[in-house]
Amino acid sequence: MKLNPKEFALDRSRQVGPQILEILRSRIxxxxxxxxxxxxxxxxxxxxxxxxxxxxxxxxxxxxxxLVEVYPxxxxxxxxxxxxxxxxxxxxxxxxxxxxxxxxxxESPAETAAILEGILARQKHVVSxxxxxLFDVLDKDFHRVLYERAGIxxxxxxxxxxxxxxxxxxxxxxxxxxxxxxxxxxxxxxxxAVRSADAEAAVAALRRHLSGTLSIVDLICEQYPDYVSR
Numbered sequence: 001m002k003l004n005p006k007e008f009a010l011d012r013s014r015q016v017g018p019q020i021l022e023i024l025r026s027r028i029x030x031x032x033x034x035x036x037x038x039x040x041x042x043x044x045x046x047x048x049x050x051x052x053x054x055x056x057x058x059x060x061x062x063x064x065x066x067l068v069e070v071y072p073x074x075x076x077x078x079x080x081x082x083x084x085x086x087x088x089x090x091x092x093x094x095x096x097x098x099x100x101x102x103x104x105x106x107e108s109p110a111e112t113a114a115i116l117e118g119i120l121a122r123q124k125h126v127v128s129x130x131x132x133x134l135f136d137v138l139d140k141d142f143h144r145v146l147y148e149r150a151g152i153x154x155x156x157x158x159x160x161x162x163x164x165x166x167x168x169x170x171x172x173x174x175x176x177x178x179x180x181x182x183x184x185x186x187x188x189x190x191x192x193a194v195r196s197a198d199a200e201a202a203v204a205a206l207r208r209h210l211s212g213t214l215s216i217v218d219l220i221c222e223q224y225p226d227y228v229s230r
Contacts, residue, residue: 139183
């Protein structure tokens with residue numbers, strides 16, 4: 001998929017390779033480049049007006065992250081969503097975020113709830129199929145606050161790197177009827193429990209929320225059989 005080059009104009013004052021990497025990663029994670037899409041190196045070189053080296057380096061990094069599969073002398077394709085990897089990422093997030101929200105509900109309920117409520121208020125204004133991108137950004141902001149407030153922000157980048165397959169699975173879930181609204185309900189339940197300093201209720205609400213996508217993984221796989229690998 002070739003998007004508007006002006007929208008993704010490279011900053012020639014900086015190294016172009018990392019910028020190409022970020023653009024392609026964003027397209028893959030947002031499903032603008034869905035699984036099994038063939039990525040032509042020549043087309044990418046033309047789109048970004050660069051030599052083969054930065055494109056090659058970007059694709060190597062994406063392969064290391066499990067987002068593309070490179071078949072030498074044949075093609076580079078966007079990798080299918082690895083359900084096992086997504087399940088492992090879900091386990092990682094549960095392990096970290098449930099303990100984080102438990103600590104926050106006990107140690108700083110009012111302050112944490114106020115910050116989360118502010119993000120949630122903005123998220124409520126973008127519950128629409130036309131604003132998936134902004135909704136998703138605010139969703140990540142909501143969860144990032146848990147890491148920041150719990151003093152474990154360094155783990156956020158680790159979790160993000162490990163969640164690329166889970167993130168793509170979630171992008172298939174978001175358009176399903178009622179999903180966005182359910183996320184708002186879940187987030188509100190977390191906020192309310194934290195504000196009330198009810199650690200167990202906060203943990204239960206967050207567990208339900210984080211398990212939403214994987215609870216219907218069979219349905220997602222049935223609807224998108226060509227996009228997943230089990």
